[in-house]
Amino acid sequence: MTSNLFEPVTLGAVELPHRVLMAPLTRMRATPPGDVPNDLMREYYVQRAGAGLIVSEGTQISTEGKGYMDTPGIYSAEQVEGWRRITDAVHEAGGRIAAQLWHVGRVSHESFHGGELPLSASALPYRNRTTVKGPDGGPLRVSCPTPRAATAADIARTLDDYRRATENAREAGFDLVEIHGAHGYLLHQFLSSVSNHRDDEYGGPVENRARLMLEAVDAVVDAWSADRVGIRISPVGVFNGLEALDDGAADDGLHVAAELGRRDLAFLHLSEPDWAGGPALTDEYRAQLKQAFPGPIVGAGAYTTDKAERLVEAGLIDAVAFGRAYIANPDLDVRIRDGVAYNEPNTATFYGGGAAGYTDYPALV
Numbered sequence: 506m507t508s509n510l511f512e513p514v515t516l517g518a519v520e521l522p523h524r525v526l527m528a529p530l531t532r533m534r535a536t537p538p539g540d541v542p543n544d545l546m547r548e549y550y551v552q553r554a555g556a557g558l559i560v561s562e563g564t565q566i567s568t569e570g571k572g573y574m575d576t577p578g579i580y581s582a583e584q585v586e587g588w589r590r591i592t593d594a595v596h597e598a599g600g601r602i603a604a605q606l607w608h609v610g611r612v613s614h615e616s617f618h619g620g621e622l623p624l625s626a627s628a629l630p631y632r633n634r635t636t637v638k639g640p641d642g643g644p645l646r647v648s649c650p651t652p653r654a655a656t657a658a659d660i661a662r663t664l665d666d667y668r669r670a671t672e673n674a675r676e677a678g679f680d681l682v683e684i685h686g687a688h689g690y691l692l693h694q695f696l697s698s699v700s701n702h703r704d705d706e707y708g709g710p711v712e713n714r715a716r717l718m719l720e721a722v723d724a725v726v727d728a729w730s731a732d733r734v735g736i737r738i739s740p741v742g743v744f745n746g747l748e749a750l751d752d753g754a755a756d757d758g759l760h761v762a763a764e765l766g767r768r769d770l771a772f773l774h775l776s777e778p779d780w781a782g783g784p785a786l787t788d789e790y791r792a793q794l795k796q797a798f799p800g801p802i803v804g805a806g807a808y809t810t811d812k813a814e815r816l817v818e819a820g821l822i823d824a825v826a827f828g829r830a831y832i833a834n835p836d837l838d839v840r841i842r843d844g845v846a847y848n849e850p851n852t853a854t855f856y857g858g859g860a861a862g863y864t865d866y867p868a869l870v
């Protein structure tokens with residue numbers, strides 16, 4: 506039987522030849538100083554150009570938005586030039602690529618910010634770790650500090666950064682942008698009542714906690730066009746020290762999905778909790794999300810092809826994004842289509858380093 510994953514699908518302004526997408530994957534190999542995308546990254550993305558859509562690794566919209574060593578940015582001219590070389594090469598190879606716009610908020614470290622504390626919704630102590638550059642230049646895991654609460658000026662500047670990053674992504678030749686609203690990073694920190702204890706118009710009821718996420722969406726849409734903008738959310742689960750497992754979190758997700766649904770976005774990317782140890786989403790919750798957000802939904806997180814085919818068939822998702830399988834299989838779409846076994850990923854080379862475990866996974870031909 507031909508898989509329904511190989512039927513075309515349209516995400517906003519972009520037509521995809523099939524529904525097997527490459528999930529955003531931080532690999533920490535940009536060139537310092539300046540966090541510039543480089544030729545090694547270009548080779549890695551070109552190898553994966555057979556994906557229906559590549560979503561780039563998380564790409565910080567500003568130096569304030571950075572939380573890990575050697576992640577690429579999209580705020581300087583040099584970075585835009587680096588990305589341009591990558592998007593051109595992906596297009597030449599027949600692919601399509603979205604930029605994942607990232608602000609980590611509190612999942613960061615003062616060493617990235619000249620000794621200043623990272624910003625978040627509230628100045629709450631929490632337990633999480635991030636990766637800085639160690640004395641030997643390699644990755645070193647460190648505890649994240651208690652962040653400072655964003656002021657009105659911080660929020661206004663952050664929204665400007667989203668706007669500028671979108672203009673840059675467009676100039677760099679990306680087909681789409683994906684706002685990173687998931688995994689306990691800044692927008693999720695504002696959305697969750699666990700990390701947001703504010704008493705201004707950004708705190709309290711979900712309408713207020715969702716405000717920054719929706720303002721960021723509106724700023725990004727304003728800087729480009731709704732049919733070029735998607736967003737990734739993970740309202741339920743445990744990610745980066747943010748535990749959102751109560752009914753409140755699921756309801757927050759539905760509120761956000763409905764608000765996003767009104768904005769005619771290119772897609773909603775749902776990062777599901779099971780791969781990070783959380784509970785699997787129920788089909789009932791998926792159906793509620795689909796009703797709230799009538800546009801295309803991309804599912805991701807511990808998917809098998811069987812699960813993806815079943816959920817596409819049921820009309821609960823429109824496409825699937827694979828993460829770890831794409832790290833180890835540059836031609837994953839071909840392997841799925843032809844039923845060929847996968848290479849196994851090596852977790853030791855996920856973050857940082859060079860070509861080993863990055864561009865040296867074999868393709869079939």
Ligand SMILES: Cc1cc2nc3c(=O)[nH]c(=O)nc-3n(C[C@H](O)[C@H](O)[C@H](O)COP(=O)(O)O)c2cc1C
Pocket residue numbers: 528529530531532561562563605685687688737776780805806807808826827828829830855856
């Ligand atoms: C090494 C690694 C890096 C990741 N980086 C990102 C990222 O930059 N942005 C993001 O939204 N998710 C990121 N994720 C999550 C993946 O996009 C994906 O949701 C997760 O791997 C689950 O899918 P899988 O079971 O197919 O691997 C990362 C996951 C891994 C393993």
